[in-house]
Amino acid sequence: MHPEIDTIFVEAGERLVSAQHGLRDMRxxxxxxxxxxxxxIVFGRMMTLALQNLRGKISGFDAWYEPIRKELASDKLFKFFYEERTVIEKTAFSNLVSGFHAGEISNSEILRMAEKFRPRGAKYFVIGDRTGGSGWVVPNSDGTETTHYIDLEVEGAYDGLYLPANLNWKNRVIPGSTEEYVPAEPLVKEYIEKMQEIYEGAKKQFGWKPFSLSDIEMRLQTIRTRE
Structure with a gap:
């Protein structure tokens, strides 16, 4: 196989691995x-863009990719993430929101449970801040504040990042969902798994075998270590 084709598969794989790392960080x-x-979201989409560089360099690429393109365009969730990537890159916004779903637990009960994790000098407790986390805010000597996040471990409760509930159009059962919002991580997981399916499908379709995703991840880690 031509060296340029090898490079395209490796570069596409690196973008997929980077997207998988992003999903890992969400947890x-x-x-x-x-x-x-x-x-x-950004690297997931970049994987498909990188893979499309095979067009004109490998026989049968368009015939293989066209049904995939149509599937991605017709699926509400995948289409959303395609558009979300543009929003993230070209504006100062995204559709992501942070919050806390308490379930059947009252805020006073949550505060009572959080009290045992209160660090010395804590000023107040936040629930579901911009990061999607909950924790005690401690003032620093320079006038800034540091949030000491804790895992609430409350059954039925969820603090984290959310997306609009209409994206769960397949009616998946996702703990922490509300009428308006659904936890983002399970939806992003489905998207990244689809990106991996496409990548592995391309490797199988066109017989590319030099590296597995694990090999590519190790290669990336080596590069980061050198930097």
């Missing part, structure tokens, strides 16, 4: 979740 500490969302 991590609150201060990484929003950045993780941006990376998952």
């Amino acid at each position: 991590g500490p609150p201060d990484k979740r929003r950045i993780g969302y941006y990376n998952a």
Whole structure:
């Protein structure tokens, strides 16, 4: 296979791995979740753009990709993320919101449970801030404030990042959903899994085998270490 085709597959794979890292960050500490969302959406779309560089370089690409393009365009969730990538890159906004769904637990009960995690000097407690996290705010000597996030571990409650509920058009059962909003992570997970399906499908269709996604991830980690 031509070296340029190898490069396209590797570059597309690196973008997919970066999107997967973004999804992973959405499950991590609150201060990484929003950045993780941006990376998952932007790099997920960049993977398909990179893959389309195979057009004109490998026989049968258009015939293989056209049904995929139509599927992505007709699926409400995938179409949303396609457009969301443009919003993220070209405006100062996104459709992501942060919040807290308490379920059957009252705010006073949550505060009572959070009290055992209160650090010395804490000023007040926030629930579902811009990062989607909850924690105690502690003033610093320079006049700034630091939020010490905690895991509330309340059954039926969810603090995190949300997207409009109409994106859950397949009526998936997603804990933490409300009438207006649905937790973002399960929807992003479905999107990234679809991107991986497309990438792996291209590898199988055109017989590209030099590297697995794990190989590409290790390659990226080596590059970051050198930097």
